[in-house]
Amino acid sequence: MSRYRYLFVQLVRRELRRKYKGSTLGVLWYLINPLVLLGAYTLMFGHVYKFQSIPDFPIFLMIGLVVWTFFQQSLLSAAESLIDQGALVRKARFPREAIPGATVTVQLITFCALLTLLLPLTVAIRGTFGPALLLVPVLVALLYCFVLGCALTVAVLHAYFRDVVPILTALLLPWFFLTPIFFDPRTLGFVQSNPLVGTALQWINPVAPFIEALRAILFDGHAPDWGRLVYGFAAAGLAILLGTTIFRRMEGDLAVVV
Amino acid sequence: MNLRPGEIVLRDATRSFSVRADQARTLKGLFLGRRAHGPAPVPALRGVTLHIEPGETVGMVGRNGAGKTSTLRVLAGIVPLQSGEARCGGRIVSLLELGAGFSRDFSGRENILLQGALYGLNRVQIEERLDRIIAFSELGGFIEVPVKTYSSGMFVRLGFSIAAHLDADVLLIDEVLAVGDEAFQRKCLRRISEQIAAGTTVVFVSHDAGAIERVCERVVVLDGGRIVFDGPAAEGLLHYHQSMGTEHGGGQSLRPERDRSGPGRENSVAVTELELRDALGRSTSVFHSGMPMQLYAAVRAPEAVQQGWLTLELLDRSGSSVFRTRTAFEAGTDGIARLVLDIPDLALLGGDYDLALAASAVDEATPTDRTIRFTVAGRPGAEGIVDLRGSWRSLAPVTGPHADGLR
Numbered sequence: 001m002s003r004y005r006y007l008f009v010q011l012v013r014r015e016l017r018r019k020y021k022g023s024t025l026g027v028l029w030y031l032i033n034p035l036v037l038l039g040a041y042t043l044m045f046g047h048v049y050k051f052q053s054i055p056d057f058p059i060f061l062m063i064g065l066v067v068w069t070f071f072q073q074s075l076l077s078a079a080e081s082l083i084d085q086g087a088l089v090r091k092a093r094f095p096r097e098a099i100p101g102a103t104v105t106v107q108l109i110t111f112c113a114l115l116t117l118l119l120p121l122t123v124a125i126r127g128t129f130g131p132a133l134l135l136v137p138v139l140v141a142l143l144y145c146f147v148l149g150c151a152l153t154v155a156v157l158h159a160y161f162r163d164v165v166p167i168l169t170a171l172l173l174p175w176f177f178l179t180p181i182f183f184d185p186r187t188l189g190f191v192q193s194n195p196l197v198g199t200a201l202q203w204i205n206p207v208a209p210f211i212e213a214l215r216a217i218l219f220d221g222h223a224p225d226w227g228r229l230v231y232g233f234a235a236a237g238l239a240i241l242l243g244t245t246i247f248r249r250m251e252g253d254l255a256v257v258v
Numbered sequence: 259m260n261l262r263p264g265e266i267v268l269r270d271a272t273r274s275f276s277v278r279a280d281q282a283r284t285l286k287g288l289f290l291g292r293r294a295h296g297p298a299p300v301p302a303l304r305g306v307t308l309h310i311e312p313g314e315t316v317g318m319v320g321r322n323g324a325g326k327t328s329t330l331r332v333l334a335g336i337v338p339l340q341s342g343e344a345r346c347g348g349r350i351v352s353l354l355e356l357g358a359g360f361s362r363d364f365s366g367r368e369n370i371l372l373q374g375a376l377y378g379l380n381r382v383q384i385e386e387r388l389d390r391i392i393a394f395s396e397l398g399g400f401i402e403v404p405v406k407t408y409s410s411g412m413f414v415r416l417g418f419s420i421a422a423h424l425d426a427d428v429l430l431i432d433e434v435l436a437v438g439d440e441a442f443q444r445k446c447l448r449r450i451s452e453q454i455a456a457g458t459t460v461v462f463v464s465h466d467a468g469a470i471e472r473v474c475e476r477v478v479v480l481d482g483g484r485i486v487f488d489g490p491a492a493e494g495l496l497h498y499h500q501s502m503g504t505e506h507g508g509g510q511s512l513r514p515e516r517d518r519s520g521p522g523r524e525n526s527v528a529v530t531e532l533e534l535r536d537a538l539g540r541s542t543s544v545f546h547s548g549m550p551m552q553l554y555a556a557v558r559a560p561e562a563v564q565q566g567w568l569t570l571e572l573l574d575r576s577g578s579s580v581f582r583t584r585t586a587f588e589a590g591t592d593g594i595a596r597l598v599l600d601i602p603d604l605a606l607l608g609g610d611y612d613l614a615l616a617a618s619a620v621d622e623a624t625p626t627d628r629t630i631r632f633t634v635a636g637r638p639g640a641e642g643i644v645d646l647r648g649s650w651r652s653l654a655p656v657t658g659p660h661a662d663g664l665r
Contacts, residue, residue, distance in 0.1 A: 006384075014372065016362060092352065092376045093335030093358035194280035253337040255331070256275065 004095055011042035011102035014111070022232050024257035034069050034114055045182040052183055058220075059122050063218055065116060071147055071170050071207055074104045079158040082090050086258035096251050097244070100155035102103050112140065119218070130220030132231035135217055135224070142236040143210050149239025153245045158252060160258050191219045194207050206235045263348030263427040264312030264459040270342035271306040271332060274299040302328035304483040305342065310461070312347070312427070315454050315472035318463045318492060319498045324480040326463045330354060330430045333461065333477040348427025353376055353417055353434075362406035366397055366416055369405055373420045387423045394449070395419035397440070414438045422449045428459045447473055467495050471608055472634060492635045494607075499610070499633035500544050527566045529615045529627035530594070531556035542633045545604055547645050553599040559589035559618045566619045570596060571626075574643055580611070587617075606647045608636020 016206045038061070044237065046057040054060050078100040082089060085099050115136075158164035180201060183189055185208075192199035202208050209231040213224035261267060276299045294640035299636065303325050318326045318430055331337040332344045334352040359376060360369050370391055370508040374384035392401050395415045400408065405416070415438060421429065429450070436448065450473055454460055464470050470491065477494025479501070535552040536542045545551055559566060565588045572581040587595040612631050618624035637645070 003378040003380065004375070006380045007372075007378070010372050014364065014368075016409060018361065018363060062585075063616045087355075088359050088376065090355065093350070094376055094378065255336040 003169040004098060007094060008098050008102060008105075011098055012105050012109075015102050018021045031113055034066065034110065038065055041065060041182065043241065052182060052188065054187075056125055058117075059125055060085055060184075060215070060219055061182050062118055064179070065214050066111060066114045067143065067182050067211045067214060068176060068179060068207065069114075070107055070143070071150075072176070073110075074107040074147045074151050075154055075168060075172070076165070077103045077107065079154040079168060082155050082254060083160045083211070083258050088256045089258050096153060096254055097247055099147065100151045101218065104151045107147075108140075108144050115140070122218045126219055126221060128218055131219055132217045132221065133221040135229075136214070139214055139217075139224075139232060140239070143168070145236035146206065146232075149236070149241070149243030152243035156247045156250045156254070158188065174206075175205070180203055180211055192225045196256075203231070206231075206239075209235070261345055261347030264457065265347040265437050266308065266310035266333060266428060266459060267343065267345045268306050268308040268329070268333070269344075270302070270338050271303050271308075271329075271344050272341045273303045273332060273337065274327060275328075275340050275617050276300075282641060295610075297351075301483050303332065303339075306480075306483070306485055308485065308488070310459055310477065313454070313457045314476060315460045315474045316462065317470035317477045317494070318461060318480060319465070319470065319477060319495065320465075321479035324555050325483040326480055327354065327432055328483075329480070330432055330461065330463060333428070334430055338340050348429050350428040350430065351421045351424045351426035351427065352430040353421040354430065358417075360413070360417075366395070366401040366405055366408075367392070369416070372422055374424065377424055379424065382467060391419045391423045394423065394445075411438055411442070415442055418449075421453060422446070422453065424659055425459055428452070428461070429453060431462050432463045433465065443469075450589040450623050467499070467608060468641065469497060471638075472641065485487055493636070495608070496544055496633070496635045497638065499635075527557065527559050527617045528621045529555055529568070529617050530558045532613075532615055532628045532630050534613070534630060534632055535612045543630070545632060545637050546608075546636065547607055547637045547640075548603045548605075548647075551601040551604045553601070553613065555597045555599075555615055557587055557589070557595040557597065559587075559593055559619075564589055566617055568614045569594075569618075569624070571612060571614045573618075575610050577612075580643055603632065605647070607640055607642050607645050608634055609643070610634075634663070 011242070035257075039060075042058045042061055045061060046215075050057075057199055081100050081103045089096060119133075123133075154164055154168060178201065185198050185201040188198070191201070202212065209228040213228040213232060216224040216228075236242070286313070302579065306325070306329060308540060310327075318329065320326050328337070330352060330356065332556045333346055334350055334354065335346070336352075336354075341629065359373060364372070364591065366389070371381075371384055374387070386568060387560070395401070395412075395418075397412060397416060400412065408416070418438070420444040421431075431450070447469060450460060450462070454473070460473070462470065462473055467476075474491050477487070477491045477498070478485055479494055479498045481501065485493050486501070531554070533541050533554045534543060534545075535554060536545070537550045537552075539552070553570070557566070557568060565586060567584055569585050570582065571579055574580050587597055589595040610631060611632050612629050614629045616624045616626050
């Protein structure tokens with residue numbers, strides 16, 4: 001496995017450059033796209049459809065949005081990755097996990113770059129400098145494992161059943177609106193009268209605890225509660241376990257189906 | 259049990275492929291059980307058992323769909339078996355599809371790095387080989403250009419150069435080499451020979467009997483997903499040609515035959531029978547170099563014409579004339595002339611040949627009446643068409659004070 005480390009590096013570099021090779025701004029597009037998205041959502045949910053009074057709303061929104069973008073882009077690009085790289089799959093025997101793994105890693109690089117831009121901004125505006133910041137890399141690592149596990153699953157499933165991407169696309173839109181990205185589930189008016197909905201919003205959706213934990217550190221300036229950290233560990237471990245198990249089970253005929 | 263590097267074991271290897279117009283299955287199909295309908299899966303391998311020792315060179319021949327490429331893909335570990343066992347020892351490098359695994363937007367050099375990585379080499383290992391690969395590929399400045407601008411010949415050159423320099427224990431080569439020009443093909447065969455000398459196991463699929471004969475000592479003939487022959491190269495190729503011959507009625511000649519069914523033709527001079535026989539007088543279409551061959555022909559002559567001319571022409575696989583001869587004949591009272599051409603030892607080398615016969619009443623060129631195709635199994639150490647059968651001997655080496663001046 002370790003002798004394929006260089007292959008993984010190659011795949012990541014290739015993936016980084018593949019899409020934007022030949023375009024003037026090149027790899028910068030990886031950063032520009034999410035930034036444009038951030039601007040648009042800030043305008044819409046911060047000013048036009050403002051239904052919750054949250055101070056420093058753009059910062060609040062951005063934290064949720066970078067996590068969501070990482071999650072969504074990783075799943076969508078990983079799902080197609082094995083088919084896109086069919087020529088490699090048909091060519092040689094190598095650990096096929098490397099292909100969806102590389103696409104998720106490319107998204108992780110974008111995510112980290114955005115987070116690095118966001119971090120000083122947040123700390124300066126919200127005054128959240130403190131030891132809790134040390135937990136950020138831990139959360140990023142857990143999120144990466146969680147996303148990787150999900151990505152392995154959708155990638156191998158989509159290679160066999162081409163309905164997976166349309167289903168995923170359809171699923172991701174309502175999922176986005178149910179994720180606490182542009183609202184705070186605790187202070188939402190509707191949730192005040194229906195506390196069960198609030199619990200569901202915070203705990204059923206596996207992406208929510210990650211966002212809220214990151215937000216506790218960056219936005220509120222304190223360490224996330226234990227519940228969310230434990231949840232993060234469990235989600236990451238479970239996703240990786242499930243993802244690798246399904247992938248191993250199904251990877252056999254990949255060269256035939258892609 | 260661990261295999262030695264270069265050892266190959268296939269035991270009862272079985273694999274079939276489903277043939278659906280839309281390859282990709284859908285969840286709907288899964289839930290509705292639609293996979294049960296449609297054409298039955300096509301068996302590609304049906305219990306193939308094969309043991310190849312390290313350093314052996316095996317040619318694999320068979321008709322299209324016989325399972326050759328499937329076998330290679332199974333050996334390369336790309337496609338799993340449904341039952342049985344397939345194992346290869348050491349590093350397996352395959353050259354199966356033309357340009358497979360190349361990213362079109364990347365330069366030849368970048369693709370070399372990726373291909374090397376695909377086989378588990380690290381950066382240092384690949385960079386050690388980089389110069390040799392580039393030199394072998396003869397791509398020159400094109401190595402820095404995205405491969406999407408390459409011609410198919412350039413793809414093959416790069417693909418082969420990479421595969422041939424990764425220090426494989428097992429090298430699997432499919433038909434792809436056929437795309438390169440002749441000079442490069444020769445260079446590839448030479449490189450393969452070098453690898454063989456260095457102890458690499460080579461499995462080679464080709465329809466080019468000549469190339470197989472040059473490179474391989476052992477031939478496996480596949481038919482319908484089964485091994486029908488496994489043994490020495492010359493015999494294997496013979497077996498292959500024989501099975502091809504019976505299947506296609508001797509094969510189609512390149513030379514068109516004269517239409518003998520037209521009105522008035524029944525009274526003209528024509529070759530009516532043509533047969534090739536071996537030393538024992540049995541009809542056959544397969545011969546060995548140096549073996550006796552007997553050609554039997556019957557020519558129909560209308561009563562008015564008692565004599566005529568018979569022309570025989572020997573053609574090689576590309577349709578070029580190798581040999582031509584003519585003879586006068588005289589028909590018997592039954593209006594038929596029977597002729598035999600005795601060839602004491604066939605001075606031809608391995609390959610397929612056509613014999614074309616034409617008969618006419620007058621001494622002039624006439625269209626071919628009848629052709630027959632036959633196969634010659636060559637002899638080791640000689641290539642080409644004609645067997646001149648020379649033998650080498652060494653002269654005493656020049657020694658002494660003037661030796662330098664004589665060079």
